[in-house]
Amino acid sequence: MNLIILTEQDRVDEHSFRLADLRAEHIRAVLNLTPGDSVEVGLLNGPIATARVESVFPGEVIITCDSWRDLPMSGPEIDLVCALPRPQTLKKVLITSAMMGVRSLHLIRANRVEKSYFQSPLIQAENRLPYLVEGLAQGKLTRLPQVEVHDRFRAFFEDDLPRFQLGSSPHPLRLVASQDTKSSLYDLFNPAFTQVVAAVGPEGGWVPFELELMQSLGFKPFTLGRWTLRVEHAVTAALSQIELMRMRP
Amino acid sequence: MNLIILTEQDRVDEHSFRLADLRAEHIRAVLNLTPGDSVEVGLLNGPIATARVESVFPGEVIITCDSWRDLPMSGPEIDLVCALPRPQTLKKVLITSAMMGVRSLHLIRANRVEKSYFQSPLIQAENRLPYLVEGLAQGKLTRLPQVEVHDRFRAFFEDDLPRFQLGSSPHPLRLVASQDTKSSLYDLFNPAFTQVVAAVGPEGGWVPFELELMQSLGFKPFTLGRWTLRVEHAVTAALSQIELMRMRP
Numbered sequence: 390m391n392l393i394i395l396t397e398q399d400r401v402d403e404h405s406f407r408l409a410d411l412r413a414e415h416i417r418a419v420l421n422l423t424p425g426d427s428v429e430v431g432l433l434n435g436p437i438a439t440a441r442v443e444s445v446f447p448g449e450v451i452i453t454c455d456s457w458r459d460l461p462m463s464g465p466e467i468d469l470v471c472a473l474p475r476p477q478t479l480k481k482v483l484i485t486s487a488m489m490g491v492r493s494l495h496l497i498r499a500n501r502v503e504k505s506y507f508q509s510p511l512i513q514a515e516n517r518l519p520y521l522v523e524g525l526a527q528g529k530l531t532r533l534p535q536v537e538v539h540d541r542f543r544a545f546f547e548d549d550l551p552r553f554q555l556g557s558s559p560h561p562l563r564l565v566a567s568q569d570t571k572s573s574l575y576d577l578f579n580p581a582f583t584q585v586v587a588a589v590g591p592e593g594g595w596v597p598f599e600l601e602l603m604q605s606l607g608f609k610p611f612t613l614g615r616w617t618l619r620v621e622h623a624v625t626a627a628l629s630q631i632e633l634m635r636m637r638p
Numbered sequence: 639m640n641l642i643i644l645t646e647q648d649r650v651d652e653h654s655f656r657l658a659d660l661r662a663e664h665i666r667a668v669l670n671l672t673p674g675d676s677v678e679v680g681l682l683n684g685p686i687a688t689a690r691v692e693s694v695f696p697g698e699v700i701i702t703c704d705s706w707r708d709l710p711m712s713g714p715e716i717d718l719v720c721a722l723p724r725p726q727t728l729k730k731v732l733i734t735s736a737m738m739g740v741r742s743l744h745l746i747r748a749n750r751v752e753k754s755y756f757q758s759p760l761i762q763a764e765n766r767l768p769y770l771v772e773g774l775a776q777g778k779l780t781r782l783p784q785v786e787v788h789d790r791f792r793a794f795f796e797d798d799l800p801r802f803q804l805g806s807s808p809h810p811l812r813l814v815a816s817q818d819t820k821s822s823l824y825d826l827f828n829p830a831f832t833q834v835v836a837a838v839g840p841e842g843g844w845v846p847f848e849l850e851l852m853q854s855l856g857f858k859p860f861t862l863g864r865w866t867l868r869v870e871h872a873v874t875a876a877l878s879q880i881e882l883m884r885m886r887p
Contacts, residue, residue: 391866489865528865573885614881616738616777617640625871626878632863633879636822 390415392529393430404453413450431531464635465585466492472499472591474620476509481621486534487524489628493535497545501591565603567610578634589623639664641778642679653702662699680780713884714834715741721748721840723869725758730870735783736773738877742784746794750840816859827883838872
């Protein structure tokens with residue numbers, strides 16, 4: 390927990406917030422803070438601040454903050470498309486997506502996605518929230534990724550993708566991770582792109598029809614490297630490599 | 639399990655191997671193979687092959703392989719230095735290191751490493767092996783990373799590091815992940831490097847003395863990106879970014 394994420398439900402008055410859950414325990418027992426100490430906080434989908442600890446009791450911490458600042462943003466917005474993984478993997482993908490600042494995460498049906506995954510409790514938005522907030526607290530970010538579940542493959546790419554890309558970017562780059570290409574992000578990326586849509590396949594990969602449809606819509610295959618990665622590693626690897634390209638001078 | 643890892647203990651005769659553990663179940667119940675099918679295998683620290691399934695019973699599979707081939711290798715060798723993490727994280731670091739092909743993994747003491755971590759069963763080599771083999775099977779690699787635990791920080795950098803680097807590389811690059819620099823791998827890496835030593839700190843980071851000692855020995859700080867990552871994500875991110883630089887045309 391590198392940033393204490395606050396919500397409006399925690400607010401007591403204009404400047405005060407009351408924490409009565411794991412965050413209070415973190416401040417008291419992990420960070421060992423006492424009244425008068427300062428702690429980094431962020432308002433969910435809002436600015437960050439250095440707060441002042443006012444009182445610390447087991448199970449309850451009161452903090453105040455009066456000077457908020459915006460988180461700097463730069464580089465392309467990232468929209469991640471991920472074949473819906475098994476629930477244990479989905480938790481990791483949710484945490485990583487929030488931690489690494491993706492704008493939206495689209496969980497889609499694909500041929501090699503087991504139908505039972507769509508019955509997971511994580512399909513409900515309220516069950517996903519704790520993992521997203523955990524990721525934000527780790528990555529010191531406050532913007533909640535928009536997560537959508539799409540249970541039709543073709544409709545997602547043909548109808549939904551244009552809708553969420555609409556107007557958001559004059560220079561989108563569409564990418565699909567693949568082991569059947571020698572092209573890397575090094576070849577495909579340039580700093581003019583203001584939006585990146587990156588697609589990561591299921592365990593076992595996309596089937597040919599899926600890859601062909603994506604390519605017909607401008608998705609460029611790129612290799613993450615020599616290895617065969619698990620979904621959660623592929624997501625981290627893809628976001629890390631995009632970040633490195635973003636830092637290109 | 640993208641590659642079935644074999645050891646000499648599995649060998650029945652010159653061409654035959656008998657599997658009687660999770661690998662047999664994987665072949666039978668996950669891959670659904672039957673006699674006559676082929677399966678990708680690799681000999682631990684050795685070559686790979688396309689094997690033929692000879693017999694399949696619950697709990698026992700016999701395969702034969704007669705034509706071995708070497709795994710292609712290219713690019714710099716990677717030696718990873720990691721402040722010893724908590725045991726649950728160490729398991730992930732072991733899997734990732736093997737999966738992503740590091741040559742050696744050095745787990746070192748640092749100021750912010752809890753002493754109790756050195757009491758973990760994973761400090762014993764035999765307890766680490768299953769995680770390393772799991773990583774190889776995922777990444778389709780066969781070379782076991784050499785894992786060493788070093789309980790003195792300064793002695794590792796001053797005595798052990800020169801020893802394991804000795805003679806191995808005329809062009810080593812020494813890197814330390816840091817949030818206090820704007821330099822990325824993009825600025826520091828070039829294809830002439832034949833060896834990369836990359837250091838990842840503990841939760842909470844290195845203390846100034848540690849960073850200064852590393853920098854005095856030529857370790858260049860580099861940033862993985864804007865975020866604050868957990869150790870397991872930092873390892874995946876660092877190896878992914880090195881791989882991307884390796885693929886630079």
